[in-house]
Each structure stands twice: as C-alpha cells, then as structure tokens.
Amino acid sequence: MTAAALAGLKVIDLGQAVSAPWCARLFADYGADVIKVEPPRTGDVARHWGPFPGDRPDPEKSGLYFFLNTGKRGVTLDVSRAEGRELLGGLVRGADVLIENHLPPRMRDWGLDYATLAQGNPDLVMISITPFGQTGPYRDWHGCDLNAFHLTGASSRYCGRPGEAPLEHGTFAADFCGGAAGAAWGLAAVLGRRFAGGGQQLDVACAEAIAATFSGSQNIGAVALTGAFDRRTGVGMSLRAPATILPCRDGHAWILAIEDAQWQGLVRAMGNPAWTEAEVFRDLYMRAEHADAMYPLLAEWTRAQSKWEIMERCQAEGVPVTAVFTVAEVADHPHLRERGCIVALEHAALGSVRTLGAPFRLQGSAVRPTRAAPLLGEHNAEVYRDWLGLDERELDRLRLTGVV
Amino acid sequence: MTTPAPAAVDRSLPLRGLRVANFGWVWAGPVVGQTLGFLGAEVFKIESRARIDLLRMLPPFAGGVRDPDRSLSNHAGWAGNGSVTLNLKTPAARDLARRLVAVCDVVVENFGPGAMAALGLDYAELCRVRPDLVMLSMPAAGLNGPLKSVRTYGLSLSSLTGLDSITGYAGGPPVPFENAFADPFNGIMGAFAVLAALAGRERNGSGQHIDFSQQEAVMQLVGPAFMDYFLNGRIAGPRGNRHPLDAAAPHGVFPCAGEDRWISIAVASDAEWLALRAAMGDPPWAAAGELAGLDGRLRNIDSLHAQLAAWTRDCDDRELAARLQQQGIAAAPVLNIGDLLLDPHYRARGTFIEVQHPLGFGETIYGAYVKCSRTEPAVEPGPRMGRDNERVFRGLLGLSEQEYSGLVDARVIW
CATH class of the missing domain: 3.40.50.10540 (Crotonobetainyl-coa:carnitine coa-transferase; domain 1)
Incomplete structure (x- = not known):
C-alpha cells in the first residue's frame, strides 16, 4: 500500500x-x-x-x-x-x-x-x-x-x-x-x-x-428520427415481463425474469405453480403481452413470502431477483460490513x-x-x-x- | 502515457495519448470508455459477433434494418469508444487480447467476479504483459464479500443500495425506476476511478486494480437517508418530490395545462414564499399566518401542495416557469423525452448533436456532456463492430496482412 x-x-x-x-x-x-x-x-x-x-x-x-x-x-x-x-x-x-x-x-x-x-x-x-x-x-x-x-x-x-x-x-x-x-x-x-x-x-x-x-442515451436517436417517444408506466419494464417491484410479506422485491431460462428459474423457485403452464406465458413475447394477467398471480406468491427467501431462492436458480433493501438493511448487511x-x-x-x-x-x-x-x-x-x-x-x- | 495516436484523437484533449482496452459491455462499461474517450483517450471496446452485446440490438434501427451496426439507441451511449472484434472463446483471441493490453494503459471490465480470470485476463495475468496497468473491475457488488456473485440487471441494482426504497409517492410503496439510472452514473464514476489511479501512477509509476462495487457507488446517492439512519435510527421511505431533508416547502411537481404537463417548484426561504404568494395574487389561503414559516408550511404540506396545484393547473408550464423565475422562485418546466430536442437551453448548449454515421445515415446523439473552456472533443457516433481492427491488429500489434486475414477467416478476429 x-x-x-x-x-x-x-x-x-x-x-x-x-x-x-x-x-x-x-x-x-x-x-x-x-x-x-x-x-x-x-x-x-x-x-x-x-x-x-x-x-x-x-x-x-x-x-x-x-x-x-x-x-x-x-x-x-x-x-x-x-x-x-x-x-x-x-x-x-x-x-x-x-x-x-x-x-x-x-x-x-x-x-x-x-x-x-x-x-x-x-x-x-x-x-x-x-x-x-x-x-x-x-x-x-x-x-x-x-x-x-x-x-x-x-x-x-x-x-x-x-x-x-x-x-x-x-x-x-x-x-x-x-x-x-x-x-x-x-x-x-x-x-x-x-x-x-x-x-x-x-x-x-x-x-x-x-x-x-441517461434519458438521451437510449431515446434521443429514436425521437429525432420518428418524433415518437414513451412515457412512464409505473411498471419496471413495459416491454418485458415479469420485470417490476412486487409486495412481499416483509417489504418488496424486484422481480426480474425475462429471458426463458430466467423465467423457468423463477417458476422452479415458486415451486412450479400450475398457472405458469398457461399458454399465454409460453414465451418472452407472450409473457410481456399478458403482463397484466401475470402480475396479480405472481403477487399472490410474493405476498406470502419473505423478500429474503425470494431473493435467495431466485438467485440460487440464477434469476436476477433482488430484495428491495431499506437503508437499515443495506447499512447492517454482512456484505457491506x-x-x-x-x-x-x-x-x-x-x-x-x-x-x-x-x-x-x-x-x-x-x-x-x-x-x-x-x-x-x-x-x-x-x-x-x-x-x-x-x-x-x-x-x-x-x-x-x-x-x- | 504511451505514444500519442494519430489525428482522430489528437486535439490537445487532456487525455491525449492514453490508451484503453474496454471489455465493458451493455451500458456502464461503455460510458467509462466514452468519458475517457471524450477527454482524448483512445478507447477500444472489445466485443464479438459470437456474442453480440444486447445494447446493439435495441430498436429502432436506421432505415428499419435490424443490424448490430444500426441501432439508434446504441450510438449515443457508446460514442467515444472504438471497437475491436475478438471472439474470446478462442485461445488465439485471448492471446491477441493480452497483446493489446500490453500496449494499453487501462483495462475496463464490468463482468461478474471471476469472469476475466476464466478468460486468463485477470489483473495478475495482465500485469505480466503490462506491469503498470490500471485495471477497473466494476461488478455489481464488488470483487469480494458474501454478495459478490449476486445477479442483477442495472435497473434492479439500485434495490441493493436503498435507492429504490426511497423512490415513490409519499407514504406509498416503492415505485420502480424504469431504466438503469445506475449505469451511466457508474460509468462516469468509473472514469473518475481510472483517473484517480492514473494520478497515482503518474507519481509513483505503479498501476493498480480498482475494486469498484456498483452497489457502493450508488449508495452515495442515498447518503442523506443513511445519515438519518446512523444518527436517529430512522428508516426512510418514499416521499414523492418533497425535499429530501424537509428544508424547503412547497417543493414538488404540479400539474399544468395540457396533457401530462407539469412544473417543478421549490421554495427554500420565507422571502421566496412571499414572492410566490405575490405571484399567485395573494389568495386568502396563502395568507394564513401558519404558512409564513417553513415549519408551518411543512406541517400543512399536503394541503399547501393541493392549493398550489389548483392554481398551476390552468397555467402553461413554460410561461409560468418564466414568470416565477422573474420573481426569483426556483421553477422549471418538467420536460418529456419529446421536449429534449426542442428545448432552447439544450439547443443553445449543443447537448444533442446530429452526426453522420459511416454507413451513410444521419443520426442524433449527445455530445460532450460537460463543457470545457479550453478543449472540445470531436464526437463520432458509437462505433461499427470492428471499426478499429485494422489499426489495432495491423498497426499496433504489427500482424502481417496474411496473419490478419487468416485470423479473420478463422473467426478469431470476429
């Protein structure tokens, strides 16, 4: 040093x-x-x-x-x-x-x-x-x-x-x-x-x-060309699903599983519930199209779990799902200590x-x-x-x- | 620093002569390269057709042609970087990467911990070819610690920092930020990290490996809330657009005439409150003695904001902002994406620029996002894949024409 x-x-x-x-x-x-x-x-x-x-x-x-x-x-x-x-x-x-x-x-x-x-x-x-x-x-x-x-x-x-x-x-x-x-x-x-x-x-x-x-990076080229642009939706990602923050028993989690492998990992983490087999959730595009139908079903599961269990199980399946940490949970986390x-x-x-x-x-x-x-x-x-x-x-x- | 490169990067910019091998991908890593590039460094982003960066495939595409060199959402964020294509799955490409690093000052990467080692391109290995190397590694949660292998996307990374927990409407649940705000911020911070290490190298000749945790960098944004936790044990939650420390009221975003038009107004002193009252024509509700001081305005903040919103609702956002500014009140229109190109301030500052892409189409990107009084970068759009292959492999590394084309045919340079 x-x-x-x-x-x-x-x-x-x-x-x-x-x-x-x-x-x-x-x-x-x-x-x-x-x-x-x-x-x-x-x-x-x-x-x-x-x-x-x-x-x-x-x-x-x-x-x-x-x-x-x-x-x-x-x-x-x-x-x-x-x-x-x-x-x-x-x-x-x-x-x-x-x-x-x-x-x-x-x-x-x-x-x-x-x-x-x-x-x-x-x-x-x-x-x-x-x-x-x-x-x-x-x-x-x-x-x-x-x-x-x-x-x-x-x-x-x-x-x-x-x-x-x-x-x-x-x-x-x-x-x-x-x-x-x-x-x-x-x-x-x-x-x-x-x-x-x-x-x-x-x-x-x-x-x-x-x-x-930030805002210009992925928007300015398109808006200059077409004049069309998007606005906030209140959902984490509007063109993919699931990709948003959902409520849990003890807070919230960022649920993100857009690629097929991630989705399958999430399904396993949830214990393979029957609803995930529905035709409307078959591929990346269909899941995005039917996000409105998916989120209430997902939230039913997340609400019953701790955000830490959700994060741990999903991460173990290779899915980039994270708990929404409060400032106290960040400050006192063993990793940061x-x-x-x-x-x-x-x-x-x-x-x-x-x-x-x-x-x-x-x-x-x-x-x-x-x-x-x-x-x-x-x-x-x-x-x-x-x-x-x-x-x-x-x-x-x-x-x-x-x-x- | 290494020998200055020819014309393209030589405008007496501060980082002239600095050479960077940028293994960073998607957004944060490329913004490190961009910042160093705008400041005069020669930056080679290393990428491959064997695994095309997903940011090259974001629509829309120039001319509607879906092609990794034509994504209009890519060329702004990657401007300032050059491009070298190497299929790092092949040993020959990894060898060329090491030879490239040997003639670079800086290596940047934002893979997970261990990924560079798996390629034989970790710091210890690269130091053997470049002993004074400055290497920036910027994984999500740093190079060590129990969370080091956590998987995140840029847009969910902020949930590990406390930032998401304080973003939302007052008293409500967290509202997700719909893109990776952390990425360009970390890109800029990563550039500062590289420069700090280079300053150290300038003094003592030694390079070093920078452990840059994106989580920890973004935590700085949450500093005010952390201090309330450290001092008072209080755990902050969403507070809408209110002042983070209740040092101003009113402090918010208020509706204006038209679809999704808003104005931001911040009143930091009692004198400014008086000015705002005057601008509103001194309505009776605002004359209440309770509202004369900041404490009273904070106690009544919801009704205060509701009254103010009722007043702004029929006003034109720009007209009202200009009028309030004349009274010394901090007010500005809330811009949407469509407004950015038309806004007179950004136009005057040349924030967004029209450039010609070498494939023959014009496009709009952003230029130097900081203005320097002495130097100005020449900004080109984000690079075509392999734009700098000839210069690097034939020029810097001295491959013969035959060797070079052989490696291209073998999809090593690919």
Missing part, C-alpha cells in the same frame, strides 16, 4: 449544499488536500438541513454536512467582501482545483469569474456545477436539484404512475450526477494540463449530465459517527476518509498561516472585521 492516489493535489471547495461539496469530497477520499471555504457565522447551508441527532438543529451536527465534507479542512471567509475575495484569490493561487456551485449571477456579482481567478494561476482547473450550467437561456435561472432533475426527461419517461406526478428519486440525484461528472472531467483536466496548454473551466449542468447520458464501506469517525460535536466512506477501492493506494467533517472555521489558523502566511495578529483583525 503506497500513499493516497491524489496526495499533493490541492483543492478549494467553495461549494454549498450537495453537488460541489460531494465532488470535492471525492477528491478528499482519494487523498487530495481539500480546503472547504464557508461563509462566516452561517456556514454551508447543508449545516442547517440536518438530519440532526434527535431532530435538534445545530449547525455543527448536520448529518448531511458531515457526509458531504469528511476528509476536508474548513475555513471561513466572506467572499462577498473585497478583502475576503483577495484572500480567496490567495488560496486559489496555491491550488490545483477550485470547485463551486453558486448560480452564475452570484459569481458574477462577486467578480469571481474564471479569467479573474486564473490570473495568478494559469494552471487552475475550475469546476462549476450548477443546475443549468454557465451558458444557455436558463443559465441565470434560480434552481435546485428538483428543478434540474425534472428538466431531463428522466422522470417523465421513467418514474411514476401514468396520470400522476413524475418523480425524483427521493434524494439529490441531479446534484450527485453533476458532482460525479465534475469529478471525472475535472481530474482529467488536471492530469492533462500539459496537453491542453494549462487549466480551464469545466461547465457542468446537472440537468444536462442526466439529459444526455465485510467490505468496510461504512466507516466510523470521531467528531468533536457528534462523537463517533458512522458515514459512507470512499465509493470505490483503489487497492494499491491508501483510501480515506480518516478525518471527520470540519467544525465551522476549525482550520482557520493553520490554513491561513500555511497557505497565505498570515500571522495571529492579522487573523485576529480579519476575525474582528468579520471577513473570517
């Missing part, structure tokens, strides 16, 4: 909420030195979103903030003031990467465009992650994850019942996709500075990342906290996080001293004037 893969890389996280902070955390997970810059007093808005232990709000105890900011050092800085921006400029001059997710009008107000920031650091890679991006008619729109996700076609096409509202995933799916795209393209831009001729700004629109790579992807970290305000560790394992490099999320301004003294050479007296003055 050698050092961390991104050791030596310096990253400034000027993000708020989810997308940019998560992107910056990915860099921290693999060893970059990430400095989180937050507004004095209030801090990152995620500090106010919870979840809080016992539902008692406390900006040092937000679970969301903790999850998104492990492995980083934290400083406070008021970039809405000229002196604050000057200090940010100093931090950015010593950095490889700046990650931010402010809406473009705000960055313009602050005068924090790429050209200005890169003046003293032509190798700077700036990753800007916003719902709609830096260009195009919606660039100045106010927006958040919800607005971005529903602008992609993903919900209209793939999630919800016909006639009812299209659905987001129940999380910040667009923010996470934008964060992932920013991390991949941003790291490539860092590694390739010598080919590209220096640093550059990466314009990530969360909506575009999904509209292109053994793999160690959930880590416990010590935090001054929260005590020992479990959180999700690095998303993939670089088997030849040290992987973090080993450090809890920072308290607000926890590392002001060391960062401003080490990065900008400020002494205690100057720092006191900045604290007094509210810049730090």
Whole structure:
C-alpha cells in the first residue's frame, strides 16, 4: 500500500449544499488536500438541513454536512467582501482545483469569474456545477436539484404512475450526477494540463449530465428520427415481463425474469405453480403481452413470502431477483460490513459517527476518509498561516472585521 | 502515457495519448470508455459477433434494418469508444487480447467476479504483459464479500443500495425506476476511478486494480437517508418530490395545462414564499399566518401542495416557469423525452448533436456532456463492430496482412 492516489493535489471547495461539496469530497477520499471555504457565522447551508441527532438543529451536527465534507479542512471567509475575495484569490493561487456551485449571477456579482481567478494561476482547473450550467437561456435561472432533475426527461419517461406526478428519486440525484461528472472531467483536466496548454473551466449542468447520458442515451436517436417517444408506466419494464417491484410479506422485491431460462428459474423457485403452464406465458413475447394477467398471480406468491427467501431462492436458480433493501438493511448487511464501506469517525460535536466512506477501492493506494467533517472555521489558523502566511495578529483583525 | 495516436484523437484533449482496452459491455462499461474517450483517450471496446452485446440490438434501427451496426439507441451511449472484434472463446483471441493490453494503459471490465480470470485476463495475468496497468473491475457488488456473485440487471441494482426504497409517492410503496439510472452514473464514476489511479501512477509509476462495487457507488446517492439512519435510527421511505431533508416547502411537481404537463417548484426561504404568494395574487389561503414559516408550511404540506396545484393547473408550464423565475422562485418546466430536442437551453448548449454515421445515415446523439473552456472533443457516433481492427491488429500489434486475414477467416478476429 503506497500513499493516497491524489496526495499533493490541492483543492478549494467553495461549494454549498450537495453537488460541489460531494465532488470535492471525492477528491478528499482519494487523498487530495481539500480546503472547504464557508461563509462566516452561517456556514454551508447543508449545516442547517440536518438530519440532526434527535431532530435538534445545530449547525455543527448536520448529518448531511458531515457526509458531504469528511476528509476536508474548513475555513471561513466572506467572499462577498473585497478583502475576503483577495484572500480567496490567495488560496486559489496555491491550488490545483477550485470547485463551486453558486448560480452564475452570484459569481458574477462577486467578480469571481474564471479569467479573474486564473490570473495568478494559469494552471487552475475550475469546476462549476450548477443546475443549468454557465451558458444557455436558463443559465441565470434560480434552481435546485428538483428543478434540474425534472428538466431531463428522466422522470417523465421513467418514474411514476401514468396520470400522476413524475418523480425524483427521493434524494439529490441531479446534484450527485453533476458532482460525479465534475469529478471525472475535472481530474482529467488536471492530469492533462500539459496537453491542453494549462487549466480551464469545466461547465457542468446537472440537468444536462442526466439529459444526455441517461434519458438521451437510449431515446434521443429514436425521437429525432420518428418524433415518437414513451412515457412512464409505473411498471419496471413495459416491454418485458415479469420485470417490476412486487409486495412481499416483509417489504418488496424486484422481480426480474425475462429471458426463458430466467423465467423457468423463477417458476422452479415458486415451486412450479400450475398457472405458469398457461399458454399465454409460453414465451418472452407472450409473457410481456399478458403482463397484466401475470402480475396479480405472481403477487399472490410474493405476498406470502419473505423478500429474503425470494431473493435467495431466485438467485440460487440464477434469476436476477433482488430484495428491495431499506437503508437499515443495506447499512447492517454482512456484505457491506465485510467490505468496510461504512466507516466510523470521531467528531468533536457528534462523537463517533458512522458515514459512507470512499465509493470505490483503489487497492494499491491508501483510501480515506480518516478525518471527520470540519467544525465551522476549525482550520482557520493553520490554513491561513500555511497557505497565505498570515500571522495571529492579522487573523485576529480579519476575525474582528468579520471577513473570517 | 504511451505514444500519442494519430489525428482522430489528437486535439490537445487532456487525455491525449492514453490508451484503453474496454471489455465493458451493455451500458456502464461503455460510458467509462466514452468519458475517457471524450477527454482524448483512445478507447477500444472489445466485443464479438459470437456474442453480440444486447445494447446493439435495441430498436429502432436506421432505415428499419435490424443490424448490430444500426441501432439508434446504441450510438449515443457508446460514442467515444472504438471497437475491436475478438471472439474470446478462442485461445488465439485471448492471446491477441493480452497483446493489446500490453500496449494499453487501462483495462475496463464490468463482468461478474471471476469472469476475466476464466478468460486468463485477470489483473495478475495482465500485469505480466503490462506491469503498470490500471485495471477497473466494476461488478455489481464488488470483487469480494458474501454478495459478490449476486445477479442483477442495472435497473434492479439500485434495490441493493436503498435507492429504490426511497423512490415513490409519499407514504406509498416503492415505485420502480424504469431504466438503469445506475449505469451511466457508474460509468462516469468509473472514469473518475481510472483517473484517480492514473494520478497515482503518474507519481509513483505503479498501476493498480480498482475494486469498484456498483452497489457502493450508488449508495452515495442515498447518503442523506443513511445519515438519518446512523444518527436517529430512522428508516426512510418514499416521499414523492418533497425535499429530501424537509428544508424547503412547497417543493414538488404540479400539474399544468395540457396533457401530462407539469412544473417543478421549490421554495427554500420565507422571502421566496412571499414572492410566490405575490405571484399567485395573494389568495386568502396563502395568507394564513401558519404558512409564513417553513415549519408551518411543512406541517400543512399536503394541503399547501393541493392549493398550489389548483392554481398551476390552468397555467402553461413554460410561461409560468418564466414568470416565477422573474420573481426569483426556483421553477422549471418538467420536460418529456419529446421536449429534449426542442428545448432552447439544450439547443443553445449543443447537448444533442446530429452526426453522420459511416454507413451513410444521419443520426442524433449527445455530445460532450460537460463543457470545457479550453478543449472540445470531436464526437463520432458509437462505433461499427470492428471499426478499429485494422489499426489495432495491423498497426499496433504489427500482424502481417496474411496473419490478419487468416485470423479473420478463422473467426478469431470476429
């Protein structure tokens, strides 16, 4: 095991909420030195979103903030003031990467465009992650994850019942996709500075990342050619069956058995009930055509079983059926325990906290996080001293004037 | 990095000179190759006519001709990859694959654990021909652990992550996501994993084998709900379009005039709530003191959303979104698939592009899904099967014309 893969890389996280902070955390997970810059007093808005232990709000105890900011050092800085921006400029001059997710009008107000920031650091890679991006008619729109996700076609096409509202995933799916795209393209831009001729700004629109790579991928060619397109059906797969989520005694299972061999495996797992021999379920096409007749019969069986028994029996028959795990069932599953992807970290305000560790394992490099999320301004003294050479007296003055 | 390749991949893109052998199939693996390819790497997807990837057979087909090179649903997702055909069931093809890996920096694969070893193409074996290899393995649940051999499809994988358990209407059962949302996400994350390993290699000269569990990567999306479980023991369920942490209300999707037209509206502050009230013409129900603060709006969220829906119902989605935006309210139309090509924002950003396929038909795919200020990839549609055979086998591996055609005839290069 050698050092961390991104050791030596310096990253400034000027993000708020989810997308940019998560992107910056990915860099921290693999060893970059990430400095989180937050507004004095209030801090990152995620500090106010919870979840809080016992539902008692406390900006040092937000679970969301903790999850998104492990492995980083934290400083406070008021970039809405000229002196604050000057200090940010100093931090950015010593950095490889700046990650931010402010809406473009705000960055313009602050005068924090790429050209200005890169003046003293032509190798700077700036990753800007916003719902709609830096260009195009919606660039100045106010927006958040919800607005971005529903602008992609993903919900209209793939999630919800016909006639009812299209659905987001129940999380910040667009923010996470934008964060992932920013991390991949941003790291490539860092590694390739010598080919590209220096640093550059990466314009990530969360909506575009999904509209292109997910909804566009298998739909855009067809809709361009024929103008015809599909909408959500409320069923897992409309052209194949069985392929959907069904209720079980203790929850739900994803029942998927579309190829003939899978179907036969499912039939065996069910104990060869007579109804499966009906002519209408004979082949892949007929099963799809008669899905409406099949699902109630299947559900009669699934309702009487545990989702774990269903998963185990089907998997043993080679059928890709899975239980729908709750978050508790995921978190406490022996598989994930053994793999160690959930880590416990010590935090001054929260005590020992479990959180999700690095998303993939670089088997030849040290992987973090080993450090809890920072308290607000926890590392002001060391960062401003080490990065900008400020002494205690100057720092006191900045604290007094509210810049730090 | 290896010697830069000629013209096609040389536009001073950041990953110029990087070479990738991509054994990935269907969707997640090809998106790893695509992302690296868009950024300048030369990517060879290894596939075979002996087992045609099912994503090549998705309808509709250009000109209505059912053919693995003509699937319009395939060419967007695979753009950025090249293609080399090798029938890996034959020992000669496996030998050629090893020779190809010897001149590549990166190997990508998304088979189940053990499949590459069965072909003699596992990390240890490949390191013998390429000692500083970076290899990305991305099976469903990782390379080890009790669930390592679990069988899933991309669209059911998310049931192992908790994501499906929180997707649905508030208080109702989980509603299935009808396609593999996890696949392109994991493809992009897989590209980041490769780049992180390459950054390590740049510093110390060593490659490595990346254990990428698709389950664990997608679990990151469920992070907010996991934290509520870790801190409070609470088990989240579906909550419709409500804010994942109840930090905004109203926060949802509301019906508009027309068939299946909707608008998304999110109100994150009391000031924005006042602006929304004004935009609605300050109806009496909205003036209730109870609704002035976020806590009160959350307590009354169902009736609040119902009232708001009654107001949006007769409005045009785009007109209303523009009007609310002027008041500083986060609102946007909910687009369907048909809207994507016509939407002025995506048009202005060149999200979707028209390209000419070498078989002589035009088609629409997506281009660089991140915009770079200094570099822009030249995006071609997903490759014809075997598009790069000549360049790889004759060029890179130096086979003679006779050897090459012999292997084609023997259906090794196939």
